[in-house]
Amino acid sequence: MTFDELERASILILGFGREGQATYEFIRRRWPEKAVTIADARPLEQMTPCAQGAVASDRFATLRFGDGYMEALSECEVIVKTPGIPGGAVRRELEQRGNNKAIVTSHSAVFLANFPRQRIIGITGTKGKSTTTSLIFEILRKAGLDARLAGNIGAPPLPMLRDCTEQSFFVHEFSSHQLVEARHSPHIAVLLNIAPEHLDYYSDFEEYRSAKENITRFQTSDDFLVYNADYAEPRGIAARTKARLVPFSMSDAAAVQEARSMMKSAAAPLLGDFNVQNVLAAIAASRLLNVPAEAIRRGIQEFRPLPHRLEFVGVFRGIRFYDDSIATTPEAALAAVDAIGPDVTTLILGGHERNLDFTELGRRLALQPIETLILFPPTGERIWQAVRVHQTGESPATAAFFVDTMEQAVRIAYERTAPGKTCLLSPASASFGIFKDYADRGDSFKQWVRKLA
Template identity: 40%
Template sequence: MIIKILCVNHQYSKSLEFEENFRGYSKKYLSAGTNYYSFLRDLNELQIARLFSRLEKYHQIFKSCNVGSKKGGIWCGQCSKCLFAYLILYPFLGDKLKEIFGKDLLNDENLASIMEELLQLPGKFKPFECVGTKEEIEYAMLLGVLKTEGKNLPKLLEKYQSKITILILGIGREGKSALEFLKKNLPDLEIGTADQKISKNYLDKLEDCDVIIKSPGIPYLPEVKKAKENGKIISSSTQIFFDLCKGKIIGVTGTKGKSTTASLIFEVLKAAGFNVFLVGNIGQPALELLGKISENSWVVYELSSFQLTDLSRSPHIAVITNIYPEHLDWHDNFEDYKKAKENIFKYQTKDDFLIKDKDGVSAAKAVAQIFKIPEEIIEKAIKNFKPLPHRLEYIGEFKGIKFYNDSLSTIPQATIYALDKLGDDIQTLIAGGFDRGIDYEVLGPAIAKSGIKSLILFPETGEKIWQAVEKAGGQQEKFNVNSMEEAVKLAFEKTSKGKICLLSPAAASFNMFKDYADRGDQFKKFVLSY
């Protein structure tokens, strides 16, 4: 076929250029209401394999073998398309593929030369077939090795696992866990690491490896986006866990309340006798638990927007508490933040569940109903539940003043909730912190109409909060402070006996503290030592 003096073959019909041209043609000459597009355009081969692995009714009838199509529609088991299809599906279907393909292709050493072509080893070239990239193949191999825990590997995985190149991007809590997990299962493989604490040029290492395990705290910087555009596989500990977990997952997300909600669900299921694990920021790092999880296990996973951003699989039960503007220093905008959160249900099927409830207790009860847990067990578990640290945590009464630590409040809506919960007895509010571009206009009226008399404010957002209060007509007395010790001293001086002093910052902590826990711990320390 000749297109604009260029000779093209059937592959042209799969290109984005053809899609755009034909869409324009169909709208102009066929029907203005027609929208021609590829449903799979935004998905790579791994994502397609991940989704297809759940469509069991097609597993025995799908084919992608050019040689076999001429022999009655079979898998020939000897070509690059057969080996690629087997490889890319192996992490998700495992030994089921033997029945589909008629034999175990990964144990066929006669396919070694094709394997080398797929991996594009020195002197080898990618087969002239519709197969994936070497980066996708390396990642599929990685998942395949991890799936077997490095034991009794198929011959081709055993022979070529050393060709997988991996970089851990970010060596924080989750990055260290990923590194230990990979070293345990791939002891002979050299795994690269990159972190800004180690080198200011840490992003240069993105060029060295094909598979990049990105820690959630690192945003999609321009260098990371470029690496992805160039074909690098950007994955995460969360994605690996979802791909390898034998049990079923209950995912919990939301701007606020996800930790408490996840903990409540965990306690209810545990009380009902289920084999259940709690992972995420409040539980163990997920990868550390994989070896303990069986097909009968349930995992309650607290999921942040960072972890959800590049997740290509959704949990069996998805729970959303609420969504407000947050982490706008990490996400491009609020729409980008919401889009990340939506991944918790984006890949669900009709057999999965989605629960939306801003109240943690109600959400936990809704999950319990799916399991048909008796009401008395649910109520007892909820009654015995102890609030988590830094979440409206009652410290105690000192010099007649009641102190509450709500350091996890990092957005205005969380502080508004705390004000509503504790009521008019709040006389002193300590607020403010790191500025992430959040609008504080909604907080002003809540403070202005409350019984608060003294407002103790940290930089940087303290001034924004005060402007919102003034705009709402608030008559509170304002005090600017630069340390927690100074804030607590003022709180004791300005709060009457029988009243409440509440730390509920409505902002992140990073300008003055290590994190929200450090901020809350300092608050408790100075209250107790005053």
């Protein structure tokens, strides 16, 4: 949807969180007196003071907060929805209210439709997208380019357009939720991997995969798809795209050696094969923009790992602690265990139920020299059952402890982990319920590690 089309339409901002507020900021700066409706399930008084202040005195804004907020769907032509609300749910509400002509879009979709795509590098994948996005951003900055970090790891892009020039590039991390309404794709798309996730949001894995495919679905033969050729899902998507293909693979020995060399000499080394894949993707994308080799090298070597992504917390009482709270799938947790190696003797797992399959996680953990599993509800019970099913008489002895708080988890970790060994938080589950999000979970872990030391 173009800006001209938005200007002529009656707009509903559905969801007034981070992206909703950014959409409102953009609309108000561009069209100061345009009528706009804002709706959110939460009462206005539960919003942040900043959000409340932004709309409190806006006489051109109609506010629908709290109970009955969905009634606003009857009154609009364009819905710019937050990523957290499934598009299918919005469309069903529209149909029930007889508003079949309304267009459902999103902040990210509007950005893709209006900013020159030749200057957009978009990154997606189930895991690794934040690190890869940040790597590319740092590399472009080292090359002297005007790069903007946008999306999940950065800021919503529309408000940033006001001070962009013809030399500005956007390095944008796209979640599946941000891609699902997209009808345009970036010039350079980076597809890392696709594994089952967010199955509490999508009807099935195919719907999730289809949302991810929008990163390249609307590309042309003038565009590029950088993809991980080691995985079946990216290969399948690559076979369907019109874009020019730029594969990367762990089987490319020379490329892997180059990446590992840069990673080892970094100020804060990135751990694990999955980070090698992230670096390979960043190098490939940067080279498409003719970034000098020296800028690529400096960008990688000076990169600092992001919080909650195999973040080294420190050594306390002789125990090494790692925060990998971002690991919300079984595949991610196994990758973290593999990255650190056999020194992991205490593993903290479990969290929000999203109906993921823990069979392979259980099989692999039954073979690991892990002495202690500390398990959060509700998935902790299923994870432990998956481990027990695969244990044999030759399996290492593993004790399970079920906890409800991070304080309990860390106390047990200190009691059970020998000096010289490692305690790893890599939950294989989402954080909702006990914690606000993965960052809150990771911060709580680090807080109690230091407090109980």
